[in-house]
Amino acid sequence: MATRVLGISALAAITAATAVALFVVPADLNQGEAQRIMYLHVAAAWLAYLSFGVTAAASAWWLITRGQRADAVALAGAEVGVLCTAATIWAGMMWGRPVWGTFWQWEDPRLTTTAILLASYVGYLLIRRLTDDPVRRATRGAVIGIVAAINIPIVHFSVVWWRGLHQGPTFVSPDTILNPPAPGQFVATLLLMLGAFSLAWLWLVITRYRLARLEWAAEDRARRGRLVPLATAPEAGS
């Protein structure tokens, strides 16, 4: 019931945030209408970081405890994180075309490291499909989930460490968070979009987590179902 309320709230919040982003706040003086994509782009990027952070933490939790819950959380984080990263890249490309004059530039460190981040977690999901053994699958996933998370700070600080097409961080320190170099209504719309997508993120992660637990239980049951007939089968020649 609570999850259903969360889902409905997320849907309402995303509808409201999208309406505000598209039709209520004014367009940026320099970037024009394209700047409206930033609300979605930045929110998706932050949630992608959060998703992969959750996956890394849950992966470490799996390696320590070997608990099914840890693996289910790790999988949920990775799958939702892939969705968020793909949304980040798509929104960035749609913003880049009118503002930069190009959809993509491989020389840009932020773009390239983000593409690597996406590829590494798509790889995480693919490698999980290589074995039917749930323990081996979770362990392989956990190792990749932790190693791939090394890229998160590299993606985030790539605009500080290297020069590229992507602009520097707008909110880089507590000072700029409290006194942002952007109009208040832009920041408020960004926070509204972040809040709305955070609700959706939470719903997606909870739902995927529950599905993963059920899938694991179904696998257990199927394995037991296969073992019972073998154990009770009459011996050859008897």
Place this chain on the structure above:
Amino acid sequence: MSDLVFVASAYGVILGVVAVYAVTLSRRLARARSAMADPPPGSASAPE
């Protein structure tokens, strides 16, 4: 106006993909729940 349509279509693609993913997850969860509610295979034909 055409710029705003471009931006709205960019939003539409992302929101559409998220919606499809959410609906797919809900359906898979419902299927998994109903499959787990069914008796396991072979349980109905247990040895007498």
